[in-house]
Amino acid sequence: MNIQLLHEQYKALLRKEKRRIRFFQLLIIISFIGLWELASQNHWIDPLIFSAPSKVWRLFVEKWSDGTLMIHVNITLFETVLGFIIGTLLGTIIAAILWWSPFFSKVADPYLVVLNAMPKVALGPILIVALGPGMISIITMGAIISVIISTIVIYTAFIEVDTNYVKVLQTFNANRTQIFKEAILPASFPTIISTLKVNVGLSWVGVIVGEFLVSAKGLGYLIIYGFQVFNFNLVFLALMIIAVFATIMYQLVELVERKLIKAR
Amino acid sequence: MAILTVNHVYHTYFSQEVATEALHDIHFSVEPGEFVSILGASGCGKSTLLSIIAGLLEPTAGDVIIKNHDQSTSIGYMLQQDYLFPWKTIEENVTLGLKLLKYHDLHAKDIAKELLQAVGLPNIEKKFPRQLSGGMRQRAALARTLAVDPKILLLDEPFSALDYKAKLKLEDLVCAMLKSYEKTAILVTHDIGEAIAMSDRIILMSAKPGAIHKIFDVPRELAALTPFEARTHPSYGAFFQSVWKELESLEHSTSS
Numbered sequence: 072m073n074i075q076l077l078h079e080q081y082k083a084l085l086r087k088e089k090r091r092i093r094f095f096q097l098l099i100i101i102s103f104i105g106l107w108e109l110a111s112q113n114h115w116i117d118p119l120i121f122s123a124p125s126k127v128w129r130l131f132v133e134k135w136s137d138g139t140l141m142i143h144v145n146i147t148l149f150e151t152v153l154g155f156i157i158g159t160l161l162g163t164i165i166a167a168i169l170w171w172s173p174f175f176s177k178v179a180d181p182y183l184v185v186l187n188a189m190p191k192v193a194l195g196p197i198l199i200v201a202l203g204p205g206m207i208s209i210i211t212m213g214a215i216i217s218v219i220i221s222t223i224v225i226y227t228a229f230i231e232v233d234t235n236y237v238k239v240l241q242t243f244n245a246n247r248t249q250i251f252k253e254a255i256l257p258a259s260f261p262t263i264i265s266t267l268k269v270n271v272g273l274s275w276v277g278v279i280v281g282e283f284l285v286s287a288k289g290l291g292y293l294i295i296y297g298f299q300v301f302n303f304n305l306v307f308l309a310l311m312i313i314a315v316f317a318t319i320m321y322q323l324v325e326l327v328e329r330k331l332i333k334a335r
Numbered sequence: 336m337a338i339l340t341v342n343h344v345y346h347t348y349f350s351q352e353v354a355t356e357a358l359h360d361i362h363f364s365v366e367p368g369e370f371v372s373i374l375g376a377s378g379c380g381k382s383t384l385l386s387i388i389a390g391l392l393e394p395t396a397g398d399v400i401i402k403n404h405d406q407s408t409s410i411g412y413m414l415q416q417d418y419l420f421p422w423k424t425i426e427e428n429v430t431l432g433l434k435l436l437k438y439h440d441l442h443a444k445d446i447a448k449e450l451l452q453a454v455g456l457p458n459i460e461k462k463f464p465r466q467l468s469g470g471m472r473q474r475a476a477l478a479r480t481l482a483v484d485p486k487i488l489l490l491d492e493p494f495s496a497l498d499y500k501a502k503l504k505l506e507d508l509v510c511a512m513l514k515s516y517e518k519t520a521i522l523v524t525h526d527i528g529e530a531i532a533m534s535d536r537i538i539l540m541s542a543k544p545g546a547i548h549k550i551f552d553v554p555r556e557l558a559a560l561t562p563f564e565a566r567t568h569p570s571y572g573a574f575f576q577s578v579w580k581e582l583e584s585l586e587h588s589t590s591s
Contacts, residue, residue, distance in 0.1 A: 235418045241391055242412035243435040243483065253431070257422045 122307045130304045131311075140312075147278060147289040148316060150206060154213020155274035155320075159267055161214065162221025169222070170229040170255065171247065187223060191216040192280045199284055209281035209289070216277035217270040228262035229255050264328045271320050275313065336402065337364035338519050339388070339487055344397035346383055356544035357383045358394070363538060363547065365487075365519055370510075370558075372522045372530035372537045374578070376586070380545025381523040385412075385489050388521065401487070411485030413493040417476040419464040425451070425475050426460035432483035443482075450478040453515075454508060470501030477509060481516065488513065490522040494529065506533055506562040527578050531571065532562035537578065541585050549581055 104124045110116045111123035118126075134140035169176040195212060202208040236254040245253065282291025290309045297305030346358040357380040365371050373381050386392040388399050389412050401409055419428045429447040444460075451457065454474040456467075464472055473493060480488065490509070494502040510533055513520050524530050530537050535558045541548040554574055557565045565571060 233418075235414055235416070236420065238391065238412070238414065239418050240431075240435065242389060242410065243432040245435045249435055253435070254420070257420070260422075 119301070120303055122303045126304045127307045127311065130308050134308070140308075143289050143293055143309075144312060144316070146206075147282065147291065147313075150209050150281070150289065151213055151274050151278045151320070154210045154278055155217065155267075155270045157210065158214040158217035158274060159221050159263070159270050162218045162266070163225050163263060165218070165222040166226035166229055167251065167256075169226045170251070176226070183219065183223060186219045191219075192277065195280060195284045198281075204285045204287065209278055209285055212281035213274040213277035217266075217273040220273070221266045221270060224266050225259060225263055228259040232258040260331060264324070264331060267324050268321065268328070271317065271324055275317050279313070336367075338367040338402050339521075340364040340400040341384075341388065342398050342400055344384070344387060344394045344399065346380070346387060346392070347395045358387075359544040359546040361397070361545070361547060363550070365521065367519055368517055369536065370513065370520045370522070370534045372524055372534040373540060374524060374527065374530045374537050374582075375540035375545070376542055376582075377525060379540045379542035381540060382491060384545065385491050385521070385523050388487075389489055409486040411480040411483065411488045413476060413480050413488065413490045415492045416496050417464070417469075417472040419472055419475055419479070421464050423463075424460065425456070425462050425464065425467070428464065428475060429479045429482050431479060436483055438483070446482055447478070450481055451475070453512065454478050468501075469497055470505060473497060473501075473505055474508065477505075477512065481512065481518075486519060488518050488520040490520060492524055495524075495526070502529075503563055509533075510562055527575060527582065528566065529562075531557065531574055531578065532565040534558070539578070539581055539585070548585055551578060551581075 107121075108124045111118045111121060111126075131140070169179060192212070194215065195208075198208045198211055198215075202211060232255050236258065237250055240250050240254055278289070279291040279294070282289040283295045286292050286295055290313055293309040294306050297303060297309065341361055341363055344358055344361045345356070348355045348357055361384060363371075373384065375381050383392065387394045389410050390399070419425070420431070423431070426444065426447050429450060430443040433443045433446065448460065451459065454477055456471060456474055456478070459467065459471075459475075464475070467475065473496075476493075493509075494505055497505060506529065509520075512518075522530070522533060531553060534553055537551040537553060538547055539549045539551065540546065551574075554570055556570060557568055557574065560568060
């Protein structure tokens with residue numbers, strides 16, 4: 072019996088499995104792009120509608136080098152990040168108010184249910200009329216789409232904090248502010264972070280729909296513009312870029328989560 | 336002169352359907368430096384009584400009088416589990432009470448260090464609760480309770496979540512700490528052995544509604560010993576039997 076040897080074998084097994092997973096993941100993406108290109112070249116699918124990876128790539132290089140793509144990407148990213156930060160922050164603040172006043176929370180309950188059930192993007196036209204067809208409307212859209220669900224999830228986390236922690240603080244004569252600061256908020260951090268992860272996705276929805284409606288700048292605008300002039304290369308390019316940046320944002324939030332959770 | 340008097344306290348819980356009387360005419364007093372146990376089956380209102388004494392709950396009738404002191408600042412409370420805040424270091428946990436009670440004391444860290452030393456946990460100020468064992472965590476919780484220098488300690492089954500060995504060791508430690516810091520203590524428990532080993536007096540409660548059934552004075556030779564020694568003393572067995580019989584009779588009279 073050689074434990075060290077067995078351990079080496081076990082590690083080799085793990086590495087082998089990891090390589091297999093990576094191989095299949097790559098296989099899927101390569102064959103998808105390859106098949107897409109092939110189907111488009113041979114007119115199995117209509118290249119005018121479904122474009123082709125090579126065409127999307129050429130458009131990307133062109134738009135990147137003349138700098139117009141960067142402008143749209145920057146605007147959409149700015150709107151999404153801001154929308155998602157405002158949505159989560161506002162959700163946390165409203166949740167804190169609900170926690171603070173059980174009476175208010177009971178009064179607000181049916182309204183929260185209705186607002187939560189309501190499809191927020193339907194408010195888009197009203198927002199644009201009220202706030203003007205610009206960035207403010209789009210950021211508001213990115214925020215309201217996540218604020219109600221954040222409020223509900225975070226408020227639930229607040230009231231589910233073990234009451235014994237509150238009891239400990241009460242024996243030290245703590246007031247409600249201190250109880251919130253010392254127990255309720257830090258105990259709910261993991262929940263707040265996980266709503267952050269959900270809100271990344273939601274804010275992208277809000278911002279893209281907002282850009283559809285305002286139709287002036289950003290990746291959502293590129294999609295709607297590409298659709299209107301029947302340039303589907305542009306539509307696919309915008310979709311790809313959204314996929315990349317949405318993934319990056321999600322990964323960043325996960326990184327923050329790991330850092331914060333590690334600290335406890 | 337009693338340091339604490341529970342003065343004809345009644346408490347009733349209300350719900351939509353029923354009003355449940357939890358405590359019925361509880362009246363007793365505790366002398367300074369005394370260790371009193373409240374013994375009873377689960378559901379006899381022990382924890383309700385403790386919450387009322389701590390000022391966390393307003394009794395339906397009656398009151399709690401504490402000599403020369405404000406109820407909220409002169410009482411320390413230890414729960415069944417440690418409830419150390421997992422995101423705070425041990426030092427931050429121990430100094431929490433000092434911070435909340437606004438004792439703008441520059442020596443908070445020194446107090447924490449000294450108390451942790453006294454409970455047998457030196458050099459762990461910067462550790463987090465999850466890095467400690469259950470017994471160590473409960474000792475840190477004891478240090479947190481003692482940090483604000485309460486006159487009276489309320490112990491709500493603080494040993495019940497520990498393994499037997501840790502429990503015996505902590506009983507001895509708590510007794511020794513209470514003696515050396517000259518504290519008065521009220522322990523709530525359902526463990527007859529623990530009540531006998533630790534206290535000077537045992538208040539036996541009956542359930543539904545919670546009322547005082549009988550008060551035992553622990554034999555002086557047992558009360559003088561440490562809890563561990565008391566458990567092995569010749570007269571421990573006989574006294575255990577007499578408390579046990581009383582508890583048994585109580586159960587029969589309520590179940591029949």
